[in-house]
Amino acid sequence: AILIIDFGSQVTQLIARRVREVGVYCEIHPFQSAAEAFERLKPKGVIFSGGPDSVTRPGSPRAPQAVFDSGVPILAICYGQQTLATQLGGKVEGGHAAEFGRADVEIKETSPLFEGFWEAGKRYPVWMSHGDRVTQLPEGFKVIGTSENAPYAIAVNEERRYYTTMFHPEVVHTPDGGKLLRNFVQKIAGIEPDWTMSAYRAEMVEKIRKQVGAGKVICGLSGGVDSSVAAVLIHEAVGNQLTCVYVDHGLMRAGESEQVVGLFRDHYNIPLVHVDASELFLGALAGVGDPEIKRKTIGRLFIEVFEAEAKKIGGAEFLAQGTLYPDVIESVSFSGGPSVTIKSHHNVGGLPERMNMKLVEPLRELFKDEVRALGRELGLTEAFVGRHPFPGPGLAIRIPGEITREKLDTLRAADAIYLDEIRKAGLYDKIWQAFAVLLPVRTVGVMGDGRTYDSVCGLRAVTSVDGMTADFFPFDMNFLGRAATRIINEVKGINRVVYDVTSKPPGTIEWE
Ligand code: XMP
CATH class of the missing domain: 3.40.50.620 (HUPs)
Known part of the structure; x- marks a missing residue:
């Protein structure tokens, strides 16, 4: 197994995702309880996550000494690199130009860490996010990758199998990051994939x-x-x-x-x-x-x-x-x-x-x-x-205001047509969640030669990774027109359809 020590990065979970994708079991533990987890899990490799703190601050998080004493290989990312450097006798300082976002790392020497996809003398895109930087490496370390603002973008001690990066290999903005984590897990820690x-x-x-x-x-x-x-x-x-x-x-x-x-x-x-x-x-x-x-x-x-x-x-x-x-x-x-x-x-x-x-x-x-x-x-x-998530309170939170059996029936009919159209258009799997909402508003319409005075149906569809943030789905107008026409023609009680183009935040996915 791999132990991931969490120093509070927003993207620690992504490290675990990448490791599991390689077919290797891993667990995330906060730095405070990492010593016990290390003892129990007996991992063949340890990854230090990034984190928001500064190692120059007294009392800032550290990795357990037992990890260093055990001789297992370590991959230390961002804050992890800085605490590793500090704990092994190097120096970290704040106050340099912070580097956020895309950067290019220039490879100086080959390493098992990127064997097979990064070559010495070439540059590759990576994702940086940090303020402090290492200014003096611990003994036995050498720099094998640099970027404009990060002279120690990749620093390693091949003998002890310690690999440190100032960039984040776990995010998609580091296109080769997944392969880098794979090399660490399989080649360096030597773990055979068995997590199926x-x-x-x-x-x-x-x-x-x-x-x-x-x-x-x-x-x-x-x-x-x-x-x-x-x-x-x-x-x-x-x-x-x-x-x-x-x-x-x-x-x-x-x-x-x-x-x-x-x-x-x-x-x-x-x-x-x-x-x-x-x-x-x-x-x-x-x-x-x-x-x-x-x-x-x-x-x-x-x-x-x-x-x-x-x-x-x-x-x-x-x-x-x-x-x-x-x-x-x-x-x-x-x-x-x-x-x-x-x-x-x-x-x-x-x-x-x-x-x-x-x-x-x-x-x-x-x-x-x-x-x-x-x-x-x-x-x-x-x-x-592959079903979309559905909230525990069900349709109750998709009918703003008071709920009646009749409203529920109307909403069910509209929702079923909307989802049917989404499936027919082959869009269901591209959407995180799609549903109809029945508004407590009546508006005037004309159907045939008659006047109607009926309810408004809202359509919602969003893309999201975890439901925490979301974007509205950019349907093509023909699709929306088709869905609206069918709903108005087939569902009694609805004479108008609107599409919700609110992202989250500031909106939420459900209407209530
Ligand atoms: P919101 O509306 O808060 O929803 O943006 C985020 C995600 O959570 C779902 N949701 C719920 N799921 N019980 C659940 O199990 C609930 O009470 C609940 N409320 C919202 C929502 O469908 C979306 O996927």
Whole structure:
């Protein structure tokens, strides 16, 4: 394995992505707990991430001494380079011209780090982002790459297998960065790729069996990829000791509940309790127009219904959740202070303590795209694993203001047409999320010879990497025209369609 020591860079997760792409297992740990992680993981190589601090500041983060004493190879990036240099007796100073963004690195000598793609005497584009710089190298190091503002762009000690770069190989703006990380992992640390989804599947099945024993497991299905993959994997491990619970809040899209029930009950033959709680949810939401009250009502009811079903099933001591690696990485944050709640997210985080259950989380080590790969490995269809994310509160947050059954039906019909057109145009996989919104606004139109006075439908489509930031999708106007015409012609109650061209920030993806 590879241990990545996090010094607080915004892009530490990308290092892990690149290492996993090479087929090698890795974990990220903050510098504070890196010593224990190093001891436990016994990695064959260590990567130091970048970070926002300055090594010249007293008390700034350092790498554990044990890493240096062990003799494992190190790749140290940006802040990592500076702390490594400082810890081994070199010097770092601030106050130089900061270098941000694209730079060219000129290679002075060959090295196993870039063997096969960078040649001595040539220049290659890399991505820099730093203020301080190393001014004196520790003993045994030499410079093998320079850039205009970074005389120590690449400094190495080949004998100890310490490689340091002032640039970030993990970002896409360093086009050869992935290959550089591959060389570090495979050639320098000498790790054979063995991180495949079929190996992970087999390993997890064993782990789940061991953890669960003869116990009973309950898994809440949302219809999304994560909980579905978790459920199928757990079922493979412990068979009918697993019961899935699907709380249908009546806020799902057209045909969605049937799909979930069909897939699990009929296709995988997994015991599934389908709770139709739409009366309860829609009753509680009647007359509620405030987005936060809607979200909180749905969250609270979900927990109540789930808890009641779990009691009926009886005797389960384990609760399965589709928690992913990005949720568990204890990243280093230097920002401090509580952040503002923009939206109360619907999740079941409070359930395990409340119900006194132990968690089974077989996806805790995976990134989203790895969950998709595991889903494929488990036989889920491409259409299923490639689904856009769907929020826990469902269509409730896509109908600003009060929700009624009639509005839900109207929205479902419009949304289905929009997604159908997107699929037909071959655009579904290019979009992070696409959906229709039903606005609480009526406008005048003319259809045939008559006057209409109906609702406005908003269309939203965004591109994003993680849902944290997003851009609106640049449809061609013909596409939008086609979708709008079909929605207005086919959906009763809608006579106008608008397209949302807001990015996030300042907008959010959902409308509430
Ligand atoms: P926003 O609207 O905050 O959404 O830009 C970011 C991403 O999160 C999804 N979302 C949710 N997912 N429970 C969820 O599981 C929620 O309560 C929730 N609210 C928003 C949203 O669809 C988008 O992908």
